Amino acid sequence: DIQMTQSPSSRSASVGDRVTLTCQASQDISYYLNWYQHKPGKAPKLLIYDASNLETGVPSRFSGSGSGTDFTFTISSLQPEDVATYYCQQYDSLPPTFGPGTQVEIK
Amino acid sequence: QVQLQESGPGLVKPSGTLSLTCIVSGDSINSKNWWVWVRQPPEKGLEWIGEIYQSGTTNYNPSLKTRVNISVDTSRNQFSLKVTSVTAADTAVYYCVRKRGPRALDYWGPGTLVTVS
Numbered sequence: 001d002i003q004m005t006q007s008p009s010s011r012s013a014s015v016g017d018r019v020t021l022t023c024q025a026s027q028d029i030s031y032y033l034n035w036y037q038h039k040p041g042k043a044p045k046l047l048i049y050d051a052s053n054l055e056t057g058v059p060s061r062f063s064g065s066g067s068g069t070d071f072t073f074t075i076s077s078l079q080p081e082d083v084a085t086y087y088c089q090q091y092d093s094l095p096p097t098f099g100p101g102t103q104v105e106i107k
Numbered sequence: 108q109v110q111l112q113e114s115g116p117g118l119v120k121p122s123g124t125l126s127l128t129c130i131v132s133g134d135s136i137n138s139k140n141w142w143v144w145v146r147q148p149p150e151k152g153l154e155w156i157g158e159i160y161q162s163g164t165t166n167y168n169p170s171l172k173t174r175v176n177i178s179v180d181t182s183r184n185q186f187s188l189k190v191t192s193v194t195a196a197d198t199a200v201y202y203c204v205r206k207r208g209p210r211a212l213d214y215w216g217p218g219t220l221v222t223v224s
Contacts, residue, residue, distance in 0.1 A: 001169075032210055034210065034211055034212070036153075036212070038153075042217075043202060043215035043216060043217050043218055044153070044202070044212075044215055045215070046211055046212060046213050049210065049211040049213075050210065050211075055211075055213070087152065087153055089153075089212075091209070091210035091211075094166055095155050095166075095167075095168040095169065095170075096155045097155065098152055098153040098154070098155070099152070100152050101152055101153075
């Protein structure tokens, strides 16, 4: 299985801050990487697909980049409603695997 | 609007079988999408269980393959999950999900907690 790692495990920032999260794959996954937002008690929500494509209806403050083994997810201006855990997920090969998540909080 | 809703027992005895059904609305099971099950044990991350296509073709996580079966009922526009020989490690919130195209999990059910005890 492809192993996904995420850093940091948690991130605390102020409203309006730029927040950058990273995700690394244990082998080359091209651009087959998605990002999800997961709030407690809710279903995960797809934000970014294929590494850098913004899902329809998702605010433009969210963005993604990267290819191969190293990927970045950015919130350009953190909002209170962005408090959540963010997961990356590879879909290059079966089984699809998720990273352990990064918990984002407001300082 | 595509909606998915899981249903099934919230409590299963050890060594028993976990059975869940996902009712899909707003899309046809016969569309060109795959239908997926994902779970999240308490205080842990997300785990992909498996997926099924309208034709009945399935892919399973090797870690669960010997105990998992996913089936589809096109007449009722739903798909189902069975996990046999369950233990406490199978306690989790189970989500049914639509996979758009080859990779994106775009619509998720609200999730249902299944406790093995």
